[in-house]
Amino acid sequence: MFEGLDDIDWASMEHAYGSAEEIPALLWALRSPDTEERRTALDRFYGAVHHQGDVYPCTAASLPFLFELAADGATPDRAAVVALLVSIGRESLERGFEDDGTEIEYYPPSGYAQAVAFLRERGGEFAGLARDSDPDVRLAAIGGLGLFLDDADRAATVLRERLAAEQGIAARLQVVQAAAALALRLPAASHPVMDWLAGLAADPAQGPVTRLAALVQRARCAPDEIGGDVVPAAVVLLRETAGALPVRPIAPAPIRPAASTDTVAPQIVAAFEDLDRHTRVFAPTAVLLRTFHEVLGARLPERTAVLAEQLSSPDPGSRLDAVRMSGELMRTWRGDHTRLLLLVADQLTTADEEVAAEAAAVLEACHPIAAPAREALAAHIDAQCAAHGSDVWAAPRGHLRRSHQESVRALARLGDTRALPSLLAALDSDVDAWRAIQVAGHLPQAADQLVPRLCKHLRGIDLSQQWTEMSANAILTALAVLGDPAAVPAVVDTLGAAVRHEQHGVTRSALKTLETFGPAAAVARDTIRSLTTATDAHVQPAAVAALWAVGRDPAEVMPLLLGLLDDSITFRIGDAADLLGEIGPPASVALPRLRGLLTHEYEWVRVHCAAALWEIGGEAEAPAVLDALLQAMAQNPATANHVVACLDRMGPLAAPALSLLREQLALPRRGGRFQSIDHDEELQRVSRTLIARLDPQTPAGPSPSTTRSGCP
Template identity: 35%
Template sequence: MFTGIDEVDWASLRHAYGSAEDVPPLLRGLASADAVERETALDGLYGAVHHEGRVYDSTLACVPFLFSVVARAEVPDRAGIVELLASIGTGGAEGTGAAGGGAPARYAVSSGAEAFVPLASDADARVRRAAASALVQFLDDQPARVLDLLRQRLLVERDDAILLAVTEAVGLFARRHPGHAAPAVELLAARSAPPYGPGLRLAALGQLACVAPDRLPAGLVPTAVRLLRERSAQRAAESGGPQEDTLVARIRRLRPSDEEGSRLLRTLHSALGDRVDDRIALLTGQLTSPDPRDRGNGVWMSAGLFRGLRADHRRPVSLLGAQLASDHAWLRDAAVSVLAELFGLAAPAADALHTLVTARPDLWTQRWHGGPPTLGGPLRALSRSGDRRAVPVLAQVLDSTAVPVDLGCEVVPLGRAAAPLAPALRRRLGLIPLDDPAAARLARPLLAAVGAVGDREAVPEVLRLLSGGPDGPGGLDGIAGPAIETLETLGAAAQAAPLLRRFLHTRHAAAAASALWSAEGDANAVLPSLRRELAERRHGRRRPAAEVLGRLGPAARTALPELRRVAESGPAAERAWAACAWWWIERDPEPVLPVLRTAWTEDPTARRPIVGCLAEMGPPAAPLRELVATELAAVRRHNARETGHGSHDIAEDEALLGACREVIAAL
């Protein structure tokens, strides 16, 4: 099984943590008789030679030995090794001391792909399941043979979980081999109808939606919802007998999961794409299912819908609110986490959130891994929705001994409605010790809250913090910028003018210049600093300077040469801010509109400042009207990404839409 393993110069090969000389014991551990050793070995290989999907030279050296292990029927847990091989073969990230990225890795696994053929009919069901997809992915040069193997598995397989995996493999085959897709589509179409079971039919419908939507039945969504209910009822009937009383079984009952169902519905959602009405109808079916696992899957899929697509989301949001009364804590917590990202869009669930907050004071705060307390999810979601009923509860939390470090941030969406909190916020701000290393982390949320509620009585506390900021005696890095912005928001910059002038020569120059201009209106006092900031090539320095110059308007005319240079080069967002400032200063749209058009297309994050400029520009902005109208008509959010998301993405997109409507009104 490991013939030749000691002949490899592992010490000269590399993985994520350096020399690969520790790899041979991991490979041998895969064939151990001890289950713990096998699991540890597999984890070790994922963590080192295939760290975060990367491919190293040691990764390629492992492939022949991995194939040797999976070929031995007596070795347990081979399914995980098949999955590791498939992951290596599809990995594209290049590691340190790497093998040149994904192409060599794919070639290495494809060269041994014949090994997947007998594994597709292996005695171990988990191996058969993993091998179905691997056949399609790596036996590329024999499509007719692969399809025949899949057809045979569909005929002889009796395990429902394997049938689902093979059905998904047939869909993958149709996508990878369009020239051979017709017979694969026929296989899927046949299994999307009776007499096949609801799970298999759902799988087939999802794959058909991806590869042959014209073959879908009429009333796809009602059909899918009905099949989902039938599948849940079937699962409930099958699990109605005596249940194990093991620790694992008890944990599963506390937090049940349905990964298979999640995958089936996620495939269907992905295939429906931008058909937002159909997706909302499908979510409605999921969120009203009698089975809490179906509802849980619906909760997480609603998050993807809200983040990616614009629509009237009131119905699914209301159904998320209904989950808050569930007896299942895991379902309630999932719904709360999604609602917290919606900000104002969570309004249809505000009553349910308020009921939960009122009934469960123990959920007002939370701690993670022994860290400082943070605001609990239900109260955070209620506050972010802008519901003023959060204010009395926040007041009680502020009066407690352990105030959440992030509470101030969650006050901001409430704005002036949170004015009753001003004395407590002010007191907390005044209690922050200037010699505390965590002072900046504690102060920033409170400064944001003080500015949001408009508490002018907090000015002495803000000045105390500012005097200890960068270049001050306390050296509290990270406080100066927010403190300066808060003073300006409160209209109190004049009281700090001598101190603000000191910051004109620091990284907070733009904030200080803005505040001084608001207080004194003397452009000559702030222009040199702002022009220096425009010349800075460090990340994040030019954008705020351009924004402040735009506020100065014609008084900033001497900075036009620098603004033009920024508007004609550099990142799109910086070009957009510089062009907006250029217009504010000269009020000539002709040289500015082409810059704004290009930046709009290149960087969606530049659209917010652009629409603000266009709204003020009014009729002269007419040449860019179609950009704004197209944005308003778009189904996809401007900041939706294939991978990853930010907690404020939805709120930022909704703000962009509001600004776009202002532009259309101004035109």
């Protein structure tokens, strides 16, 4: 067993966490009779050697030995080993090669090409594994037929055989998926496989799940050939599938050891809980339907029709999967999502609290366009309080608590004060108060009630503990947005504590908060001035900006800003340029340096400096500013929000940007910074307003994302 294993210099290779010298021990542990030892080894293999799908040279070097384990009937958990082999190969294909098959070069070198080459040399062995007596091994191996077996006829024959023999839904779905992968990979298999899939989809002798899978995978093979009959047929099959599959309660999440909130920020704990939730799949058709949505792409009405059927399923797991897919659609694609928002909001009234919680979470994540769900959210919150009492924010049942909290957060992000009672209860009880703090800034009309409570929480944070940084920053951000100068003493005290404990992140946040208060924070001017010479890369520019805000003295800040313009750290240059633009014409001494920075290699520097040039120099600088902005936006679409905001300020002089603005609005996918809903909705709004102003004869038209959603 494992001949040649010790001849490999494992110590010379690395995985995600350092030396790969542990791999031989992991391989041997996968043969252990001890269940826990095998589980630990497999977890370590996925966590380090195949970390988040990566394939390192050491991962590829382990493949021959993993094959030995898979082929040896004495190996416990053979199915898990086969699944690992297929995962390594699938990730190698997806990450290591362009769509045309060209290998992508990585530095340091990856193991993608090596893994694929080896697995295709051994591709025939997947045919044997797919016929194994162990159904779990067969299930794990089927995917390898489509990905690695280069004999198209043999692969297709085995897949047809397996579909006829396998009765389990999971195996049949895998067979049809593998057939599509085979057709997409090998031209010789394309037409025969697609014809077979089309026949399966139309065959009434097949079950609805198999027919639906064949319909979807046939569409995946040729998305350009999707006709008007495909989605209606899929909806009918979805309905039949819902009637054919048993309705089961959602399986509880695996229990994990609770992290201590005395040493880990609650936001981090929640992030891992969210990660666990989003890696779970609840219905056997979830992966298939996700594939269908990917194939349909920008066909939003068709996708909404499919999701409407998914959301009407009697199976709670199917609806939960559909709620998540709905969120992904709205976060990724532009359009009028009113119907889908209302369909998701309907899930708030379900008896299954986990589905309701997920629906509320999706509405919260999509809050810039979630206005159509406002009344449903408010009604849900009222119903929960009536049924469970006013302290439902702290309900002991996890799904009920999450459902309420996410609904309150979603309503608060819409600026609706009906969320306020629960937020105040959270801040007063300190139960999951951090969740309330994150959305408090969206209710400025309630600043008189929120600010005292936020300040109390801020004063209660122990900045001698590094893990408290996230909580302090969240409160400071909320106070900055609320803008009530009554918070100045608490923020000044926090600034002092952050400096003493060298909490640079909190120091920067406190400075930014004081900046929003302007002259009302003048009491902190000496402390702020002392931080303008700080060595931390983020603290110094934040201190300079705060110093300008509280003192409004150009003579005091100009030397500091000119020094930052000469910095080698790009974000410091950008911060300095932004502040120079805020100062405006009195900062004209900076014009020569800003002009020189329009040739900087980093497009973000050029964008910030171009905007500053416009604010300081005005019309005389317009040609150079416009050229720099348009080039940067064409090079990096993520700059679009900054670019369009400056173009908006330039007014008629931005006319040469009209074609680029129209091209931007014509894109079906969300754009702007981070391609997030909030940045994209703002980008669309400003772009449409600017187009209408620059070319009144050709109206840009209302944004389909906001026409019926009530967004500003």
